[in-house]
Amino acid sequence: MNQTAIPATAPMPVLVAPPVAPSVAASRSVPFGRDVVVLGLGFAAVLFIVSSVIWWVVTGIDPVTTALPKLVGISADAVLAVLISLVLWRMSARRLGIKALVACLLSLIGAFVSAVVDRGLQIYMTQPDVAPIDPQYFASVVTFTTSELFGWSCLYLALQYASQIRETERRLAEARQLAVSAQLRALQYQVSPHFLFNTLNSVAGLIEEGAAQPASDMVLRLAVFLRKTLALDPLSDMPLEAEIALQLDYLAIEEVRFSDRLAVHLDLPADLQTALVPALILQPLVENAIKHGVSRCPGRADLAIGAARRPGDRLLVWIENPIPEAEAEAQDGMGIGLRNVAERLATRYPGNASCAARVIAPGRLRTELDLPVLR
Numbered sequence: 001m002n003q004t005a006i007p008a009t010a011p012m013p014v015l016v017a018p019p020v021a022p023s024v025a026a027s028r029s030v031p032f033g034r035d036v037v038v039l040g041l042g043f044a045a046v047l048f049i050v051s052s053v054i055w056w057v058v059t060g061i062d063p064v065t066t067a068l069p070k071l072v073g074i075s076a077d078a079v080l081a082v083l084i085s086l087v088l089w090r091m092s093a094r095r096l097g098i099k100a101l102v103a104c105l106l107s108l109i110g111a112f113v114s115a116v117v118d119r120g121l122q123i124y125m126t127q128p129d130v131a132p133i134d135p136q137y138f139a140s141v142v143t144f145t146t147s148e149l150f151g152w153s154c155l156y157l158a159l160q161y162a163s164q165i166r167e168t169e170r171r172l173a174e175a176r177q178l179a180v181s182a183q184l185r186a187l188q189y190q191v192s193p194h195f196l197f198n199t200l201n202s203v204a205g206l207i208e209e210g211a212a213q214p215a216s217d218m219v220l221r222l223a224v225f226l227r228k229t230l231a232l233d234p235l236s237d238m239p240l241e242a243e244i245a246l247q248l249d250y251l252a253i254e255e256v257r258f259s260d261r262l263a264v265h266l267d268l269p270a271d272l273q274t275a276l277v278p279a280l281i282l283q284p285l286v287e288n289a290i291k292h293g294v295s296r297c298p299g300r301a302d303l304a305i306g307a308a309r310r311p312g313d314r315l316l317v318w319i320e321n322p323i324p325e326a327e328a329e330a331q332d333g334m335g336i337g338l339r340n341v342a343e344r345l346a347t348r349y350p351g352n353a354s355c356a357a358r359v360i361a362p363g364r365l366r367t368e369l370d371l372p373v374l375r
């Protein structure tokens with residue numbers, strides 16, 4: 001078997017894991033507790049500033065001299081807000097309407113508690129000249145505090161809902177990733193038994209012909225090939241140079257079967273040797289070239305493997321092999337091996353890769369992979 005550019009027996013290839021999908025990385029949210037603290041501090045600051053400005057504009061009360069009492073009041077209400085938030089956190093799995101109703105009731109109860117405490121402080125600070133209770137003032141305290149607590153509850157529920165949406169999106173992204181992984185592995189497992197079946201059939205044929213030494217050579221080369229390929233992860237990418245080297249290992253097995261009749265030609269530019277492709281993506285295509293081409297054509301069989309860069313930073317990888325001229329029309333299209341390759345490409349590069357086979361000359365079939373150049 002004639003070879004150029006890459007030795008048939010190559011070292012174990014180095015795998016490169018595929019990049020993480022952007023949607024998965026984007027779905028990793030900031031911890032919910034930190035969001036609550038930041039939002040709570042912001043809400044308290046806005047409440048303090050707005051209330052100070054309103055009281056100053058409407059009543060003329062100096063916001064500086066009343067700052068400390070306002071801070072004390074807001075701090076007391078913050079304790080009530082924390083208690084309400086804890087209740088809503090424990091109810092995170094309940095429907096939004098139920099949580100909103102509970103938040104409203106708790107805000108009203110908390111407002112009454114706040115008003116009673118406020119009245120108690122007034123009595124304590126004004127003894128013995130305790131002023132009678134002012135129903136209008138008491139009602140205003142209850143109304144303001146209810147609005148304050150329920151406003152915070154609504155913000156908390158909105159933040160909780162957003163956090164749940166992000167978590168759902170993250171889990172869906174992980175589920176999609178697992179589904180893609182399972183699909184790729186299933187496609188890979190469809191290829192491996194097919195290859196073993198063909199190789200063992202060839203070994204059986206050599207044994208029947210009494211060719212013990214060629215059969216032994218084929219088994220040893222098969223062992224070398226399997227040692228490398230069984231360690232591969234179908235979800236990983238590998239340099240194109242290493243991928244082609246693996247196919248040359250496979251063709252070294254077939255060399256025993258076809259002797260000097262098989263000639264392999266390589267055309268791999270140096271700048272594309274490190275371009276990444278899915279592991280064993282060429283294996284079904286090389287198998288098809290042997291099974292449907294080389295094995296059915298008498299005489300010398302030239303098999304070519306090559307790659308080229310296309311405009312738009314695209315990678316074109318092709319395999320050319322002889323086919324019986326009488327079967328040229330039947331060879332156009334997608335067999336099982338080509339469909340597996342096309343499905344793997346569609347899963348790995350959604351909408352951005354293709355696999356096609358066509359007759360380019362009488363007795364000559366060309367299978368092409370078009371995919372993006374990755375490093």
